[in-house]
Amino acid sequence: MAKNFITREQNYSQWYNDLVVRADMAETSDVRGCMIIKPYGYAVWEKMQQALDKMFKDTGHVNAYFPLFIPKSYLSKEAAHVEGFAKECAVVTHYRLKASEDGKSVEVDPDAKLEEELIVRPTSETIIWNSYKKWIQSYRDLPILINQWANVVRWEMRTRLFLRTAEFLWQEGHTAHATKAEAIFEAEKMLDVYAEFAEKFMAMPVIKGVKTPNERFAGALETYCIEALMQDGKALQAGTSHFLGQNFAKAFDVRFTTKEGNQELVWATSWGVSTRLMGALIMTHSDDNGLVLPPKLAPTHVVIVPIYKTEEEYKAVCDMGRKIKEDLEKFGLSVKLDDRDTHKPGWKFAEYEFKGVPLRIAIGPRDLENNSVEVARRDTLEKESISITDLPNKVVHLLERIQENLYTKAKDFQEENTHYANDFNEFKKLIKKGGFVYAHWDGTNETEDRIKEYTKATIRCIPLNNKQEPGKCILTGNPSLQRVLFAKAY
């Protein structure tokens, strides 16, 4: 257990927050609800961006950039959409400050009031579909497959680093299609991209499904999602992909001429993941010793720590450290040699363990004699002595093993914490314990609301390819055709 560090058992919520801050991932700013993503945290986000951006481009998408501000009247054009976002909007009303009368401060210049207020984008469907109207005339202009990397603002009242912040970073895909089938195919394809990213890069198993009408994105006909299970037994929605039907095409009057010469409304999807994934990543793998990062998203794969007493030893182990660093870098690895003589090896061990560097290599004078080094895994804390000759291959192999092990461990945890409830008492007990609970539901909003009221659990999703199995709703006893996935959630 790391020194002066709270355990998950003692207080999971504080453990998470302390971990994020102490591992230098992020901190709260003095601006209400906004976070500062620190360099180490941002380096992980950059790794996520690179992997996702490549996957988006490989599936035919291109990036573009639309304005930060949305005129109030645009946001209002789609009724369900504005209903969903109106209560958490940052509103720009003026465009100038002026010196106060006493000259000691600045104040908003009342003469610089905007004719129409501008909303800081909470999401960009409206501003983008206002453009698509001009870009789309014929079936030849379709599909449009655009993604945007951007910041968005939703004025959340209760915020937590990465998980829920007033400003966050994300990507939002916005696509336009000629047919309903093509749009649904796109929404499902991007859900698959998200699931693949979560499992292969984040080593985080997810359940793919669709949201109930209650939980749909404001303006969507269907919201697909991936749901992950955190170590405290709470679920986390890690990404969503929406089939928007023709709602935004209707709101912005976006029609196209078909091959046959008819005028039809365009079909839409949107999909996004955000810096919330950082929270998911941290909570999925980390332990009471600090952060644990999967190698595919770790900014530093290997840290090399020299062990020495004399000046001569320092020189010899650092020389070997530099050689090993060069050798490993040839394999595309990111390697840090911490040769600072201002910090002791023990301090460095603790530091990199806490920051979740997947592998640590220690080199002392005796290792030089034996032509070997000590390699420690962050995930299992196991150490082994490895011959320097074999090192690059072994390190590459170990990193692969760590990536797999983290996934397997998380998958096992998810399976161990997935239960089936057959009546409401059992359901309440299981939900209290934490984890995913599969149970029958009668399909109504009312029942969903009441279950939430009684237990704080929500329907995370109706899993895709869900087993059809007739039963009775745990609350009302009304007939049900399938179990759905419940959990308390972030």
Add this chain to the structure above:
Amino acid sequence: MAKNFITREQNYSQWYNDLVVRADMAETSDVRGCMIIKPYGYAVWEKMQQALDKMFKDTGHVNAYFPLFIPKSYLSKEAAHVEGFAKECAVVTHYRLKASEDGKSVEVDPDAKLEEELIVRPTSETIIWNSYKKWIQSYRDLPILINQWANVVRWEMRTRLFLRTAEFLWQEGHTAHATKAEAIFEAEKMLDVYAEFAEKFMAMPVIKGVKTPNERFAGALETYCIEALMQDGKALQAGTSHFLGQNFAKAFDVRFTTKEGNQELVWATSWGVSTRLMGALIMTHSDDNGLVLPPKLAPTHVVIVPIYKTEEEYKAVCDMGRKIKEDLEKFGLSVKLDDRDTHKPGWKFAEYEFKGVPLRIAIGPRDLENNSVEVARRDTLEKESISITDLPNKVVHLLERIQENLYTKAKDFQEENTHYANDFNEFKKLIKKGGFVYAHWDGTNETEDRIKEYTKATIRCIPLNNKQEPGKCILTGNPSLQRVLFAKAY
């Protein structure tokens, strides 16, 4: 000359705007002063970002992210800074909308007024130095070398695509140092990085210099800049790097303990380039046939256009096109095969010429017989027949030649349009003609202001390593030690 396209001679300003829109780089949005960066334009910006980001990291910088919003009181802490930015700030005053009484629209909820207004960042010195205060205690915490990729907002009244927009994308470096010398060294180093990027990637020659006090960044002690000359004879400031002294450390009370145990104020720099570089790139190289892009920043290096009459020919030339594409991609080139049968070769030629793709390869049935293709350069419009066997090496070589040629052409233009004025009449004539004009200036703000009033020319910079040459100010006749660089500017 491209069809239905205005020439630079006819109307340079309209030529630029039409070019940006017709080449699908960007367009104005319905949000006052904000632009939409379209996928093709954004792909060029991504290339710029990648190259710059690598240069920043190679010089020891890391990325991070700070809040979009700045509390009004923070912006006010540095007097010159707030003076410089107060008049062009987007101000958030409320955090919620509500349904209007008739239920037909939404309006700002007066109950959701912020206690303190938030400014959408016009630049981030204040919000960042408010954090640095917490991050810096000792000399061991220095230097801090952080960069941020972000959007910023400055409420400009007259806007032009890429060159001046209310919202723009940029990077802003913010560094903290223990000594004055180190901070000045950093500011100068980053100016060199910008100059190297401009010349090596953008193929755009620049003059490095420092701004006069009149033109300094609000809060800086010295503003370094790179200045480029556009084809209409106007100068464009392409990047700035500021030595901020201890101004922000004073405003936010950021002190550190020196090795000797004393408390001292921290020294600062900031430096930035923005999507304005896109405007500079477009204006430097493009011609009456459309966009011209240097290969190092072109999203597509080579486009392959099949020429055919029969179905059989179509199949054969497309097969060869695919093979060539694969061969070229092995050399790290980005290649597009436009095998659409919905558009004629002539249309495609015009399209890619207008979009500035550096090389076009045309393949017809006769080429297949001769085992050769026709390769056309976008910069010179020259065509040559090249044997398919030699193609990859020749293409790589041609792209290097194009990159060099664009730089040489721009450099020659700059030299031809750089003049020396010895009295005010000569100066007025030369400024009217356009271009850079070196002239003596007495070093006062008043003279600078009056010259601007009479001629619209400003001092672009006092070049670094400027030749010392005693003379007389062109306006006042007062003594001067060196010539400075004047021009009308964007």
